[in-house]
Amino acid sequence: MFRRPRTPPPTAPVTEARKPTPTPAGGDLDATRVLSELLARPSLEGILEGALAHASTLAGGDMRGYAILRRGQDKVAGVSGYPKALIGTALSGPWTSMKPRLLADGTRELYEANPAELHSTLDTCGMKDVRLTLVVPLSDRGRALGALVLDRTSAEGISPTVQEAANRWGAAVAPLIGVLEGREEWKAAARQITASVVEAVESQEFDALGHGQAVADLSLKLGRAAGLVGRDLDELWFAATMHDLGKIHGETGHAQVGANFLHGVPHMTEAQKAIRHHHERWDGQGEPDRLAGEDIPLYARILAVANTYVRLGDLERVKAQAGKSLDPRLVATLEKLPQ
The missing domain is CATH 1.10.3210.10 (Hypothetical protein af1432)
Structure with a gap:
């Protein structure tokens, strides 16, 4: 409808997260291929959604997940299978220790760690039905960035080999998330500085x-x-x-x-x-x-x-x-x- 003259418009980002080609659970990570797919959406939300989707594939599929970023307060920054309305929600949960964890009691700890007024939000997302939760920490050079949290409603378990594959994936993608998070912080700072300068002139x-x-x-x-x-x-x-x-x-x-x-x-x-x-x-x-x-x-x-x-x-x-x-x-x- 609206044409920008002379220079072709930039290609719009893909609306949905791109799912990598399935990798056999516990198999070797083809990091180059998967990371290149993630880079097709060079934004924090896009990277996190792709990271969650691939982690789910490694765990055998049939999992929903959300990504937590630690910015003073832990908040949901990406989802896969859960409603996007969850993004931006401040949560406490089983990732605080920044250690790999497999919770056989599902989201019990998540509910206990958060106030009652948040429980209805969790219920709406279907988290009360979760029977198993896998926590994959995200750290870059000693800096705790957050975690990928994967939930399964079925009774199917996750083997130690699959857990190790998911943790290796978290270690592979964490530096990229760290770089993008830094860019987001700089972008916010640039906006604040620009707005302050303009206000001073005004x-x-x-x-x-x-x-x-x-x-x-x-x-x-x-x-x-x-x-x-x-x-x-x-x-x-x-x-x-x-x-x-x-x-x-x-x-x-x-x-x-x-x-x-x-x-x-x-x-x-x-x-x-x-x-x-x-x-x-x-x-x-x-x-x-x-x-x-x-x-x-x-x-x-x-x-x-x-x-x-x-x-x-x-x-x-x-x-x-x-x-x-x-x-x-x-x-x-x-x-x-x-x-």
Whole structure:
């Protein structure tokens, strides 16, 4: 529906975790093949889902699982077979010792370790029916990252050989999880720093305080509705948050000045274009390059609609600009968003 001109759009991440080709329980790990499959989804959630799926295969299949990451508080960060709604839930459980464990009494310890108000969540996920739990710790260079927790509702056991294979798999995938977790932490830090810098600039003009955040929030809603995902949304967030940063040198030409802040940042090329061109107009009468229609980069068109709505605060006034200064299809998308 929405075309980004000149450069082909990045391939969207696969929606479902990719299951590796089954490996005989207790057999040798083909780590190169499996890890390459996991890298097809280079995000923490994607890696953890793939790791859980393969660990289940090693254990003979017919298992559900969830991955715990330790970030001050232990939280579910990935699932396989369990509802995605479980992700983000803070839990205590049998992984705290960071040792391999096989629990013949299933989730009894999990229920005992968590407050009663969480039990209904666990029940909804079907955890009360679990008869056997396998805990595979995840550690990298002495750092306790978390654990893969695999549950089985049948009475079928797990042999020591299979347990060892699952633990070897946990040791193989843990360094990759450690790297990605570090990237997530740096990404969060980068966002916090960016937002703080923008807020400092906005604070010079009382009416502008919070404008960048408001435009970023609405831009992400429009971006998702237009089909953007993952890294695309990350770039759009930076573009929207920083779009007025050039005003630190005055109003005139601020879009070009702001774009220069991202000069030399290879993974922010689309964000840089969005900042530079967010004052172009659909009818070609904008600045700085008088681009028109879909020659205006998609992020810039999204940013222009979000910026206009936040500035005017009136949907009818924004609709009046459809086909003039704003992309009419994105304005129509804005109309459909919950107000």
